[in-house]
Amino acid sequence: MTELSVETTPIPGLLVVRLPLHEDSRGWFKENWQRAKMTALGLPDFGPVQHSVAYNARRGVTRGVHTEPWDKFISVACGRIFGAWVDMREGETFGQLFTIEADPSVAVFVPRGVGNAYQVLEDGTTYSYLVNDHWRPGLTYPALNLADPTVAIPWPIALAEAEISDKDKSTPMLAEVTPMAPRKTLIVGHKGQLGTALQADFPGADLVDLVPGERPNEQSLDVTDPAQVAAWPWNDYALVLNAAAYTAVDAAETPEGRRTAWAANAGAPATLARLAAEHRFTLVHYSSEYVFDGTVDPHTEDEPLSPLGVYAQTKAAGDIAVATAPRHYVLRTSWVIGSGKNFVRTMQQLAANGVSPTVVDDQVGRLTFTEELSRATRHLLDVGAPFGTYNVSNGGEPTSFADVAEAVFELCGRSRDDVTPVSTEDYFAGKDLAPRPLRSVMDLSKLRATGFEPEDAMSALRRYLADG
Template sequence: MSELTVETTAIPGLLVLRLPLHGDARGWFKENWQREKMLALGLPDFGPVQNNISYNASRGATRGIHAEPWDKFVSLATGRIFGAWVDLREGESFGATFHLEMDPSLAVYVPRGVANSYQALEDHTAYTYLVNAHWRPGVAYPALHLGDETAAIPWPIPLEEAEVSEKDQNNPRLADVTPMAPKKTLIVGALGQLGRALQADFPGADLVDLVEGEGVTRLDLTDAAAVDAWPWHDYAVVLNAAAYTAVDAAETPEGRRDAWAANASAPATLSRLSREHGFTLVHYSSEYVFDGTQPDHVEDEPLTPLGVYAQSKAAGEIAVGLAPRHYLLRTSWVIGAGNNFVRTMKSLADKGVSPSVVADQVGRLTFADELSRATRHLVDAGADFGTYNLSNGGEPMSWAEIAQAVFERCGRSADDVTPVTTADYYADKPGIAPRPLQSVMSLDRIRATGFEPEDALTALDRYLAGQ
């Protein structure tokens, strides 16, 4: 009896597992799929949803070479095979091959786009495989001729003596195969300030929003029929940049409904879809989920939302946390394209206006391109799934101090901005949502992944230079 081991191969992501067989005079027993042990040894958590068995009555039965659009975990219940795999994915490894003889003590993890084939070396061979997507009729995928001269697979039984289906006999040669493209990225809320920033770091992503635009398709996540019709299985990553951010309007009956639809119900739908289709869900939340009584918010601080907007964002966080593959980026004071605090202050400075600005709300600006850069980093680095605080770096500042920094960069005096308390600023304004006074978030966890947030004032200088 050997130990469970996982070995890499010449094809990236194709793994060979050696499975301990526990045997006696009656036969043997094996753990064919053991998630905890196999993940610990480096097997991807691919989430199988279907188990299939291919029975081969006679020695010489040969099947393949097929590159299905899902991951597979193949092994044998009885018999022996010669297994062969060819990489048909886009990229430098296209055409790479690997082969070996298998008995029930071996298993192979086959990533999406790597073509799978085998030849039965004994009668009554039962070939079993797990897949992480349900079979669907009409699905097209690349296939390769079993006798392709470039792959040059050394079949133990010559193909002219083997049992091969007519379909497999007519598969194309490697030169005529269209490589399988990787799964795509989808940006939800593509027309917002964060959605626009994400497009720069995720070029080629599919784009959706509540309204159509150039290159943007309409998709309403509250429309069950539209959601059901969308091809979610085509995506590896879904970036949910959509949100309802009108903090004060959320306190109205109509605003309350819209805030909960966008900030809670839609993320819950995406979380469900992530569980069903296996894509990584990236969602963006707000420091408003805290009541602002702590001077430095950490990721696992208990949620204490104050107003309706804050409560809807907290509900969205809880829903997204149910997706096994998720990154939840909690951010603050986002500045990007469109209307925002920095642009407003610049406009007032340019017009000669001297505003009053609250001085007892303290936090850090988050520029949309920095939030996008952090997203790209987490996805590419394969960082642990979960919640990450993200803002620009540097010393915390109040809104008044940020306004003064903008005024100085516009040639005005910082003294032209009058600091006031939140209570005084909103004293004569009804229907105002409560604001957290302390919005500073600890950035230690995202720094531990190798990401260093850019200083907020450095980013502010660059932002104003582009206005």
């Protein structure tokens, strides 16, 4: 009896699985699909949702080459086949062929975009396949002619003697096939500071916000609207970056703001997490140090959530919801600075206008520039970092908001002494403001362990101001 094993092939992602057959006088038994054992050996955890079986009465039946837009796990329940697979995806391996004879001891994992075909070598062969999406009427996908001379599949039984459907006889040759494009990336909330930065690291991504944009690939998608969510083609995406959020911390304490914050920061991420599980895309969601009460320093990824105000509570709820998605990253960040209005730009403007502000000096953390947050996102995806929560900010020594303001004033030609430090308690006195965490410093060791080294926050600040 052979050991369970997984073998690679010349087609990227196409894997051959050797299945042990437990035989005795009665016949045999096999574990045709065993998630824990097979994924441990490198098989993707592809999440099958449908099991189909094709019974082939006679030797010579030939089916394919079909390129359905989902992953398959094919095997033989009884009998024997000659299997052929052709890479139909965009890229250097387009047209690459792999073949193997398969009996019940052989299974093959077929990734999306690889054409699948087989020829029956024994009467009464039963062919089984698991897929991770449901077949639906009207679905179109690339197909390849079984007799294509470029690929030149070496069929054991001549096609002239085989039994082939009229549909399979009429499929196009390779030169006429449009390769299958990879699944796309979607940026939700592309008009915000972070959404704008993400577009540089994810060029060509589809862009959506609550209202339509001016560019051709900008559309509107309100993730809190069930009708819009139901109509969106989620199967087209491999990656969704959720940069949308309600960030008006003080307004979230009002009745209207409270409802909006819960819908945007908790309800929408919960919807995206459900869709990520259903449609097998990776979900990246951006969170905040506000999910903590600021009494621990530094904050680690596994620290229990302890949000203070309404905004903080909605962000914590969003973190919990996104963690239910099978393939997710929660990037928890602090003091975000990017394009548009933000604390640094406000201090820069005050410096230019001759104003001498009072700034809190007991709220301590690190700036996170959106370019750095986007770079970290790209890095985690490119290196295949384990799914989960990661703290992300710029590096360097922690600073207070007053420290940052003083640095901005100095870089703008003003004296650091023109900024007056004040405690949060004194600054908030008599004002109707939401509570803030005092300690926002995050432990970056988990992020660094993936090979990412955050840029020093003060270095990034100097460049940010120099760039205007």
